[in-house]
Amino acid sequence: xxxxxxxxxxxxxxxxxxxxxxxxxxxxxxxxxxxxxxxxxxxxxxxxxxxxxxxxxxxxxxxxxxxxxxxxxxxxxxxxxxxxxxxxxxxxxxxxxxxxxxxxxxxxxxxxxxxxxxxxxxxxxxxxxxxxxxxxxxxxxxxxxxxxxxxxxxxxxxxxxxxxxxxxxxxxxxxxxxxxxxxxxxxxxxxxxxxxxxxxxxxxxxxxxxxxxxxxxxxxxxxxxxxxxxxxxxxxxxxxxxxxxxxxxxxxxxxxxxxxxxxxxxxxxxxxxxxxxxxxxxxxxxxxxxxxxxxxx
Amino acid sequence: xxxxxxxxxxxxxxxxxxxxxxxxxxxxxxxxxxxxxxxxxxxxxxxxxxxxxxxxxxxxxxxxxxxxxxxxxxxxxxxxxxxxxxxxxxxxxxxxxxxxxxxxxxxxxxxxxxxxxxxxxxxxxxxxxxxxxxxxxxxxxxxxxxxxxxxxxxxxxxxxxxxxxxxxxxxxxxxxxxxxxxxxxxxxxxxxxxxxxxxxxxxxxxxxxxxxxxxxxxxxxxxxxxxxxxxxxxxxxxxxxxxxxxxxxxxxxxxxxxxxxxxxxx
Numbered sequence: 001x002x003x004x005x006x007x008x009x010x011x012x013x014x015x016x017x018x019x020x021x022x023x024x025x026x027x028x029x030x031x032x033x034x035x036x037x038x039x040x041x042x043x044x045x046x047x048x049x050x051x052x053x054x055x056x057x058x059x060x061x062x063x064x065x066x067x068x069x070x071x072x073x074x075x076x077x078x079x080x081x082x083x084x085x086x087x088x089x090x091x092x093x094x095x096x097x098x099x100x101x102x103x104x105x106x107x108x109x110x111x112x113x114x115x116x117x118x119x120x121x122x123x124x125x126x127x128x129x130x131x132x133x134x135x136x137x138x139x140x141x142x143x144x145x146x147x148x149x150x151x152x153x154x155x156x157x158x159x160x161x162x163x164x165x166x167x168x169x170x171x172x173x174x175x176x177x178x179x180x181x182x183x184x185x186x187x188x189x190x191x192x193x194x195x196x197x198x199x200x201x202x203x204x205x206x207x208x209x210x211x212x213x214x215x216x217x218x219x220x221x222x223x224x225x226x227x228x229x230x231x232x233x234x235x236x237x238x239x240x241x242x243x244x245x246x247x248x249x250x251x252x253x254x255x256x257x258x259x260x261x262x263x264x265x266x267x268x269x270x271x272x273x274x275x276x277x278x279x280x281x282x283x284x285x286x287x288x289x290x291x292x293x294x295x296x297x
Numbered sequence: 298x299x300x301x302x303x304x305x306x307x308x309x310x311x312x313x314x315x316x317x318x319x320x321x322x323x324x325x326x327x328x329x330x331x332x333x334x335x336x337x338x339x340x341x342x343x344x345x346x347x348x349x350x351x352x353x354x355x356x357x358x359x360x361x362x363x364x365x366x367x368x369x370x371x372x373x374x375x376x377x378x379x380x381x382x383x384x385x386x387x388x389x390x391x392x393x394x395x396x397x398x399x400x401x402x403x404x405x406x407x408x409x410x411x412x413x414x415x416x417x418x419x420x421x422x423x424x425x426x427x428x429x430x431x432x433x434x435x436x437x438x439x440x441x442x443x444x445x446x447x448x449x450x451x452x453x454x455x456x457x458x459x460x461x462x463x464x465x466x467x468x469x470x471x472x473x474x475x476x477x478x479x480x481x482x483x484x485x486x487x488x489x490x491x492x493x494x495x496x497x498x499x500x501x502x503x504x505x506x507x508x509x510x511x512x513x514x515x516x517x518x519x520x521x522x523x524x525x526x527x528x529x530x531x532x533x534x535x536x537x538x539x540x541x542x543x544x545x546x547x548x549x550x551x552x553x554x555x556x557x558x559x560x561x562x563x
Contacts, residue, residue, distance in 0.1 A: 045563075049405075049561075049563075052408075052409045053408070053409070054404075054405065054408055054409065054560065054561040055560045055561070056558070056559070056560055073413065074411050074412060074413055075411055076411075077409055077410060077411040078411040080409065082405070082406065082409045084405035084406060084563075086402065086405070086563060087406075088401060088402035088403045088405075089403065089406075090401075090403060092310070101302055101306060102406075102410065104301075104302035105300065105302055105303065105410045105411075105412060106410060106411060107411075141406075144406065
């Protein structure tokens with residue numbers, strides 16, 4: 001059995017008497033992308049910063065690569081890439097100097113990968129960081145996070161300020177790293193992005209992890225709308241009696257059913273009754289997120 | 298234990314400030330030395346003027362044998378001017394020792410690199426030590442060269458002792474400011490508290506010869522352990538030097554402990 005790249009147990013942070021996060025249990029496996037979602041101030045960044053050793057843990061534990069982050073030497077961080085949500089860089093350096101400085105502290109030569117990444121995100125390494133726009137600084141942040149081919153990537157609002165072309169390149173980079181076996185934690189407000197990239201999703205609200213699931217089973221558990229079109233009027237009562245159907249309404253020759261779980265029985269009945277068209281509307285992650293947060297508020 | 302890239306970057310980032318402080322010290326020494334020949338030429342008149350100063354004034358500025366080379370340099374440079382310069386360098390550097398990355402909001406990336414906070418703190422202390430040593434060396438060289446050119450006859454050992462006590466003034470207050478910064482994570486607080494304490498100690502040190510109750514605090518005043526030994530007149534004071542080193546080491550240890558225990562701010 002593969003060891004989890006990240007393993008959080010009862011992870012809790014209080015700032016004095018004020019709650020940061022409480023009782024967070026989370027596992028992130030190699031080769032997966034965990035979308036960490038939550039409203040502003042919900043505690044996402046607190047979880048990430050505790051995991052990285054920036055914040056002291058009030059209670060519980062955080063292990064990365066099986067190593068307890070609070071009590072172990074920081075060698076494990078050489079396998080971690082981090083892009084913080086609020087990015088600041090050394091304004092007096094050029095991009096090249098900045099990346100060389102980080103490489104020197106990481107005690108490695110990543111020049112080949114840096115050149116490749118700069119080319120992919122269209123970043124001129126000779127530019128002075130102080131002269132760069134917010135979006136271009138974000139590209140520098142992306143390069144420094146990926147340059148050492150880390151086994152764990154922690155990306156907090158990573159596409160903030162990136163133009164759509166670079167966003168696409170960035171998403172491609174994430175898929176490549178995931179395919180290589182890296183574990184990725186993606187904290188994002190952009191639900192469509194999280195939905196496209198994540199294999200798993202964890203939702204944080206008011207300092208508590210309120211939902212963790214993989215995207216496929218999460219979607220299977222939520223309500224979907226199935227529209228069945230017939231060439232003649234049908235009896236809606238038969239559809240209401242089908243397993244997993246929560247409700248069914250009829251409008252002329254179209255029956256609209258709300259389904260939670262498998263829709264096989266419903267489709268079977270629809271075929272028997274001679275349905276001429278079937279349309280399934282899945283709930284987006286955006287809607288799921290809003291529902292979950294509303295339920296826990 | 299020392300991270301070379303960080304050490305070099307810390308020095309390079311503040312190289313202009315360091316050069317400016319060193320040049321300032323050299324300039325002040327040059328000006329004071331250049332004035333002395335005219336005092337030497339009219340020793341009795343200046344001596345009478347100095348003797349006519351109020352007793353309190355003479356005590357505050359530790360004026361002893363003002364018209365002699367050592368007495369003049371001790372009063373004009375080592376009683377207030379040079380210690381205040383070293384204090385300024387010390388609190389400026391000390392207050393940002395652990396807080397600079399947080400102040401510039403670069404801490405989140407920096408402290409997720411594979412380095413310990415102890416390594417960071419040790420490296421930053423080495424940088425402060427290097428800066429203070431550069432300025433102390435500039436002081437020593439300017440005194441040696443200046444007095445050689447102007448034909449002074451002060452023993453070299455007295456200048457070394459003078460540079461040493463100023464270095465220790467810097468070491469004590471830099472480590473104090475660093476410790477406050479390490480525990481609070483706030484550069485402004487570290488700077489404010491360290492400056493207030495430095496001024497407080499300076500006022501107490503100055504007034505001690507005039508007020509008995511204040512004089513009782515002298516053995517606990519870091520300025521007494523350093524400039525209070527009047528190094529140009531008396532040379533090295535081993536006992537007070539050891540005290541200064543022990544107190545500095547205590548603040549350094551508190552800095553390591555404080556920085557290890559607290560959250561890194563965004």
